[in-house]
Amino acid sequence: MVKKDWTIIGLITDFDEGDVSEMLYSVAMQEYERKNMILATSGLSEKNISILKNILSHFSGLLDLELKLYPEQPPGKTLNLILPEVDDGLVSWITPMDRYYFNFGSKLVRSMAKQGDITMGYGKTVSAYPVEVGSVKHIESKIFDEDKGLDCIQTVFDEKYVPLSASVLQVDAIRAIRFNERLRYLFGWGFVVDVRSSEKFSGLYVDDYVVEMCEDGISGKASPEKIAQERQYVLNQKVLKEDFVVSGLELEHHRKKHTMLEERVGARRYQLIDRIVDSRFFRFMRRCLP
Amino acid sequence: MNLPIQIILYKSDGDLPRLLESFQACSSSTIIKPVFHFVQHDDIDAKKYLRILDKFSRSCTYTFDTNENVGFASGHNWLFDKYAASYDDFFMILNPDTMFFFDFFIKLERHLKECSRLLGAVDMCQFPQEFPKLYDYETLETVWCSGTAMLIRMSVFQEIGGFDDAFFMYYEDTDLSWRIQYRGYKTYYFPDCKIVHKVGGSSRGDEEIEENSFCVAHNLAGELYMTSKYGLKNKGRVDWILNESALKEEVKRIYGKMISNGIETHPRKNNMKMGNILNHRW
Numbered sequence: 001m002v003k004k005d006w007t008i009i010g011l012i013t014d015f016d017e018g019d020v021s022e023m024l025y026s027v028a029m030q031e032y033e034r035k036n037m038i039l040a041t042s043g044l045s046e047k048n049i050s051i052l053k054n055i056l057s058h059f060s061g062l063l064d065l066e067l068k069l070y071p072e073q074p075p076g077k078t079l080n081l082i083l084p085e086v087d088d089g090l091v092s093w094i095t096p097m098d099r100y101y102f103n104f105g106s107k108l109v110r111s112m113a114k115q116g117d118i119t120m121g122y123g124k125t126v127s128a129y130p131v132e133v134g135s136v137k138h139i140e141s142k143i144f145d146e147d148k149g150l151d152c153i154q155t156v157f158d159e160k161y162v163p164l165s166a167s168v169l170q171v172d173a174i175r176a177i178r179f180n181e182r183l184r185y186l187f188g189w190g191f192v193v194d195v196r197s198s199e200k201f202s203g204l205y206v207d208d209y210v211v212e213m214c215e216d217g218i219s220g221k222a223s224p225e226k227i228a229q230e231r232q233y234v235l236n237q238k239v240l241k242e243d244f245v246v247s248g249l250e251l252e253h254h255r256k257k258h259t260m261l262e263e264r265v266g267a268r269r270y271q272l273i274d275r276i277v278d279s280r281f282f283r284f285m286r287r288c289l290p
Numbered sequence: 291m292n293l294p295i296q297i298i299l300y301k302s303d304g305d306l307p308r309l310l311e312s313f314q315a316c317s318s319s320t321i322i323k324p325v326f327h328f329v330q331h332d333d334i335d336a337k338k339y340l341r342i343l344d345k346f347s348r349s350c351t352y353t354f355d356t357n358e359n360v361g362f363a364s365g366h367n368w369l370f371d372k373y374a375a376s377y378d379d380f381f382m383i384l385n386p387d388t389m390f391f392f393d394f395f396i397k398l399e400r401h402l403k404e405c406s407r408l409l410g411a412v413d414m415c416q417f418p419q420e421f422p423k424l425y426d427y428e429t430l431e432t433v434w435c436s437g438t439a440m441l442i443r444m445s446v447f448q449e450i451g452g453f454d455d456a457f458f459m460y461y462e463d464t465d466l467s468w469r470i471q472y473r474g475y476k477t478y479y480f481p482d483c484k485i486v487h488k489v490g491g492s493s494r495g496d497e498e499i500e501e502n503s504f505c506v507a508h509n510l511a512g513e514l515y516m517t518s519k520y521g522l523k524n525k526g527r528v529d530w531i532l533n534e535s536a537l538k539e540e541v542k543r544i545y546g547k548m549i550s551n552g553i554e555t556h557p558r559k560n561n562m563k564m565g566n567i568l569n570h571r572w
Contacts (some may be wrong), residue, residue: 019393021485026418029308029389031485056337058315058392062308098416104487133427136482186295 004113005089006032006105007171009082010039011075011098015048018137019096019214021055027094028062030105035088036064040082043072076179083175091171097214098165101126104210111206112168120203122167123210130214144209166211291402293322293395294381298321299330299363302386303338304489310346310391312486318505320395322402324350325376327369329358353365362437363453377444385438387488391417397483398441409476410446411467414439416487419442425479432479439485446475456548459505461512468520507537511544518549 006026012020027037039056041049049069059065072079078095089114094100104123112121124145130137299306306549313324315545328343330336336356343352357368378404394414411421413435425432440463450469453462467477510531517524532538 008513021393022417024391025391025486028312029488055392058317061311061315101418131427136427138427138481153469 005087006084006109007091009093022278023096026099032105038066040068042070042078046150074181076181081178086171088171090168092168093164099212103212108206108210109168118204119173120169123206123208125166126212126214128214192203239290291321292378293324294377295324296327296383297386298365299572300332305387306342314349316390316392322395322399327373328354330356361458363457364455367452380440389486391484393451401480408476410470411435411477412441413479415481417484419489430478434464434467435477456551462500462507507540510541514545515548
């Protein structure tokens with residue numbers, strides 16, 4: 001029996017019955033004893049809230065679920081409001097465009113819970129491309145990280161980040177963060193945590209697919225014009241790269257645990273370790289060894 | 291309309307409550323009235339299963355039997371033989387590690403109202419991970435139906451003699467689908483009838499499967515059996531299985547047993563007319 005609570009924050013800023021149901025089922029099927037979900041809506045109409053409540057009535061026996069209604073506001077602000085209320089333990093985010101795979105809880109979250117003080121655990125993602133025929137959504141294709149050549153890490157503005165929907169974080173560590181409230185939905189990337197620098201946190205990588213992202217999901221339905229507008233907004237606001245990087249976590253001591261962790265949970269080598277091993281100094285040192 | 295749902299329980303005491311909970315949450319505004327037929331194939335104390343079932347007895351009608359582990363195909367044939375007298379047009383086979391979407395039976399009813407009389411079997415949409423398969427997204431015809439959640443027309447099942455008992459696990463659903471097609475019936479996929487199926491993210495790779503040599507051996511033996519049964523061109527793979535695979539001796543033993551017990555060998559005849567084909571999931 002794992003002792004850590006796992007809180008899943010579901011963010012709903014737009015509404016599609018099918019997407020929301022799939023998201024909820026993907027959470028309901030997770031095998032983790034102490035999970036609970038906070039569903040936060042932002043700017044939903046009365047009609048959609050009513051439909052949503054009807055959907056939620058089907059999940060009363062399947063999920064420990066709390067609904068919070070917020071006016072239309074940037075998702076970063078919603079997260080900043082919810083985080084102080086989340087119990088200590090682990091937290092993850094999900095939107096109606098994401099579906100957890102079964103092993104998100106059983107593999108990724110459990111590994112995190114067992115390790116105790118790792119800041120962030122993450123796995124690989126699958127992109128699903130649906131096409132709608134009549135009222136039915138068909139998944140036309142799926143593209144895995146390895147097919148994308150990304151190896152679990154998405155690229156944003158030429159830098160590498162882990163998408164939050166593929167990750168689990170320690171609540172006490174993430175509480176120190178204020179999410180960027182300037183960014184609007186399409187730049188949800190703004191919530192990502194920079195994994196390049198181990199000085200900020202320690203990471204646990206599970207070499208498995210844990211989450212599927214519908215590339216044409218509710219948040220991806222924006223037209224190219226809307227996406228361009230959002231991009232322009234970001235540029236106009238002079239949102240710099242620093243805004244996309246969460247900082248302030250001083251958990252350097254976690255670094256030391258990586259090697260041991262890799263052995264214990266089979267996690268792939270952490271990027272930093274690779275970098276050190278591959279460094280000129282290290283190679284020089286190895287050559288000097290008998 | 292009664293809809294018998296056959297379920298084989300094998301170490302399913304963890305999954306069963308979730309399945310029944312999801313069934314309880316299903317919308318009741320449909321003429322479909324499911325009746326569950328459970329058979330236990332493991333050595334878990336039957337009282338444990340009965341306690342779970344008892345908890346849901348107000349919302350679900352069921353029968354419960356125990357039997358030796360005769361495998362997936364024979365297990366479902368056994369249930370069918372025992373309860374077919376009470377079946378109507380269709381029955382369903384379902385894995386216990388699943389959950390119904392709450393609108394599952396509403397969507398199913400809609401499809402069945404307008405279904406072709408040639409419909410032999412139907413595959414349901416598995417969420418969030420699906421088997422790779424081709425289907426026509428206009429006619430919804432598909433090349434095979436998965437045994438995870440399959441709706442079968444009772445008369446067709448009887449006509450083709452049920453599942454081939456030679457299979458213990460794996461490929462029996464593909465075989466059934468092809469035999470249904472061979473008799474001139476069609477197999478369909480209903481993409482909006484969704485069930486949640488507990489499949490890990492590694493199902494694409496072989497790492498987790500390889501941990502269980504029993505499953506791998508049956509999988510490979512099933513592959514050989516299907517190859518010979520339907521005259522498939524698969525020489526390179528067959529050579530590898532028989533000569534190079536780590537479990538070749540065990541595979542040969544299982545395959546030999548399958549060959550001696552199998553039914554109805556014929557070259558594959560696919561009557562599907564594929565128009566707008568989608569490469570289903572990955």
